Amino acid sequence: MAGSVVARKRNIQCRTKVKTGCATCRIRKVKCDEKKPFCQKCVTTGRTCDGYESPFRFFPSQPINSAHAGGIKSDVGLQPIRPTFIEIAPQDIDLLNRYFSTKTMFDVKLSCDEEARQVLQASLTDPAIRHAVSSLRALREDLETSGDGPVSAAQQTPSYYYGLQQYSMALRGLASKLSSPSSNELKSALLCCQILISIEQVRKNFAAMAQHIIQGLRIMHEYRARPNIVAANKLVPAHHDQLPLLDVFIIKLFAAPCKFADPPATADVSGTTLSACLISPHQQPVASRDLRTIAPDMRTELTRIAASTLEFLDKVSQVESVGIALQLLSEKASLLDSLESWLVDLELVRTKIGSLGAEPISVSFLRFFHLILKIxxxxxxxxxxxxxxxxxxxxxxxxxxxxxxxERLTLSLNRSPSPTMIVCSGGLVNFINRSAILSPFYNEASSSPHKPKQTSTQQHLSSSKAMHFLLFGSSGRTGQHVVSELLSQGHTAVALVRTSGSLTPRPGLTIVTGSPLSKSDIRGTLLAAPPLSPSAAIITLNTVRKSDSPFAAQISPPRFLADSCANVCEVLEHAGCYRIVVMSTAGVGDSWGNLPWLSKAFLGWTNVKYALEDHSLVDKEIRLTKMDWTLVRAVRLQFDDQKPTDTKTDVKTLGSKGDGMSLTDSVSVISVASFLVKVAVEGLFVQSAVVVTN
Known part of the structure; x- marks a missing residue:
């Protein structure tokens, strides 16, 4: 009997432990069914499946002394980089190098082995990077399996949804890192940015990809990844040693051979025929085909400039004296001149050919590459x-x-009778630049002569068809009408609310609980609906009193509105979003002079004056920012429990001073909400204040 027990124990010990189950089942020490993307054992029992380990494998370069291993403590928050005794398997470096760009689906070789090694090394202990790598793998495998044609929401695979889930988790981790960036957090953020760029290339979200590039390069510059020259020819060393050089990674992606520059060709991936060009030559105008023929020569010259730029950047990284730095400035000027000459040559080619209509997308990508080098x-x-x-x-x-x-790519894919593969020069974020359907109720004839002429930025906003907004104060009476108006026009939004359940969930609306006094919560709102990036923010916050009585004590902080607005502006500016529309009130700023004397007396007698003071701080301080702000100063608001379905009344604008305001003037909250949306969508009254009444 004893012998059988010993034998059974020996057999158990000799069994190979299964390490491929989901993280949740492994923690619970139960057998996992290993269903992808989520373990059904977790799902059916109401648990959250934490997914599976990274497909990339790692092995130690040296045996680990078990006597010392027990004393090693891993702190993910403070130690995002794995100890050097862990090596990355060469085949995994090759695999991630391949996933960095969709060009590799056509046997194009990248030279990003070192970047892949750094990412995989960091992913060992950095959850945000690990989620990003898992997302890239899932989305890339889905692309290669499903092909590249237009896919409806109903056709999206579990692998695709898993990739989006991992992407969202990576963005949340990235937002947390940037809330208090240390040297290690900055390294992680830039490595994560590399993967996000590749993810958006896979998803063909080129607008969002561009934002990742812009923000990543901004981090590099602001935190001095390389030595810099300041006033009086003073050389300042790099502030952070060994920050990942994101600019080098991006240039490598775009410099790799591009199928757009070659004659149309096909390649078979998992049985799906993929075309290397957007439109067949027979469908293109003659001028467009001629321009396409010239494109390889233009690309060759641009690639040569890119190679010289990489050599220049390497020299800058190693510079140690002012004299050498000044010499490099002349080399920089020469490279910028080369880029300018290249652009002039491209325009000459277009002029000679007499190209009509939109230029080939291959040429647009060359322009994109050119701008990246210039930036x-x-x-x-x-x-x-x-x-x-x-x-x-x-x-x-x-x-x-x-x-x-x-936009052109999505339109073409939707019209294409067969799947079409687009291989771009590198990969960027969020195609959903989405622009807006204009509000039909607003009567242009009623607009004031104070309405300014639109700038090019305003014209760009007003030309879009569906947009994505960040909303602050949307659980209030005016804010709820703003939500309804935006969603009715086909836009999407993320709303930051202070109390869970204060806003009804609806399709197109993402609700985040937090406070506008917390920059971290605002960053979380910014990244809450990947891969959408905000076109603008709308603030309808107000101060809080114990009751609606004008004599009730104020319970919100004295600078609640001013500090909230300042936080939103700072986070948005850092993210590259400059458009913000703020709900204000008549009597603020230069409109005080035209406010009826009885209204002034009322404000002085009641506790409403504290709200006016806070709005005045917003009015004063937002003008010192770099934002494209608009302040909508509403006269006396009419609430009367209006519903979003109630009839909207046109508003009349009275300029920033409120010329002609009277004691009887009022405006309904639904009209103000519609006007706020119109101003945000069309880019009206940029860096201006405007008083509105019905």
């Missing part, structure tokens, strides 16, 4: 006061090209 060079060895404005201009151009490419 990288402008930010290198430069910290002049004018740099920010110059970079913002070029970043806007980059974003504009990405938006256009994404």
């Amino acid at each position: 990288v060079l402008l930010g290198t060895l430069n910290s002049s006061p004018d740099l920010y404005a110059e970079l913002r201009t070029e970043n806007d151009r980059l974003q504009g090209i990405a938006n256009t490419v994404g």
Whole structure:
């Protein structure tokens, strides 16, 4: 009997332990059914399946002394990089290198082995990077399995949804890191950014991909990834050693051979025929085909400039003296001149050919690559006061090209009778630049002569068809009407609310619980609906009193509105979103002079004056930001429990001073809400205040 027990124990010990189950089942020490993407044993029992380990394998380069291993403590928050005794399997480096770009589906070789090794090394202990890698793998495998045609929501696979889930988790982790960036957190953020760029290329979300590029390069510059020259020719060393060089990674992606520059060809992936060009030559106008023939020569020259740029960046990273840095400035100027000459040559080619209509997407990607090189060079060895404005201009151009490419590509895929593979020069984010259907109720004839002429930025906003908004104060009476108006026009939104359950969930609306006084909560709101990126923010916050009585004590902090608005502006500006529309009130700023004397007396007698003071702080301080703000100053609000389905009344604008305001003026909350949406969608009254009444 004893012998059988010993034998049974020996057999149990000799069994190979299964390590392929989901993380939840392994923690519970139960057998996992290993269903993908989620274990059904977890799902059917109401548990959250934490997914499976990364497919990438790691092995130690040296045996680990068990006597010392027990004393090693891993702290994911403070130690995102694995100890050096862990090596990454070469085949896994090759696999991630392949996943970095969809070009590799056509046997294009990348030279990003070192970047892949760094990412995999960091993913061992960094959850955000690990989720990003899992997302890229799932989405890439789904692409290769399902093909590249237009896919409806009903056709999306479990693997695709799993990839989006992992993407969302990666973004939340990234937001947490950037809330208090240390050297290690910055390293993790830039490595994560590399993967997000590749993810959005797989998803063909080129506008969002552009935003990842812009924000990643901004982090590199702000935290001085390389030495820099400041005033009086002073050389300042790199602030953070060994920050991942995101600009080098991006240039490598775009410099790799591009199928757009080759004659149309096909390749078979998992039985799906994929075309390397967007439109067949027979469908293209003659001028477009001629321009396509020239594109390889233009790309060759641009690739040569890119190679020289990489050599230049390597020299900058190693510079140790002012003299050498000044010499490199002349090399930088020469590279910028080469880029300018390249652009002139491209326009000459287009002029000679007489190309009609939209240029080939291959040429648009070349323009995109050209702008990336220019932005990288402008930010290198430069910290002049004018740099920010110059970079913002070029970043806007980059974003504009990405938006256009994404829209054209999506339209073409939706019209294409067969799946079409688009291989771009590198990969960016969020095609959902979405623009807006204009509100039909607003009567242009009733608008005031104070309405300013639209800028190019405003025209860009007003030309879009569906947009994504961030909302603050949307659980209030005006804010709820803003939500209804946005959703009725086909837009999407993320709302930050202070109390869970204060806003009814609806399709197209993502609700986040938090406070506008917390920058971390605002960052979480910004990233709550991947891969959508916000076109604008609308703030309808107000101060809180114990009751609706004007004499009730105020319970919100004295600077609640001002601090909330300042936090939103800071987070959005850092994210590259500059459009913000704020609900204000008549009597603020230069409209005080035209406020009826009885209204002034009422404000002075009651506790409403504290709200007016807070609104005045917002009015004063938002003008000091770089935001494209609009302040909508409503006269006396009419509530009367209006419902979103109630009839909307046109509003009349009275300029910033409220010319002609009277004691009887009022405006319904539903009319104000509709006007707020119209202003945000069409880009009206940028950097202006406007008083509104019915």
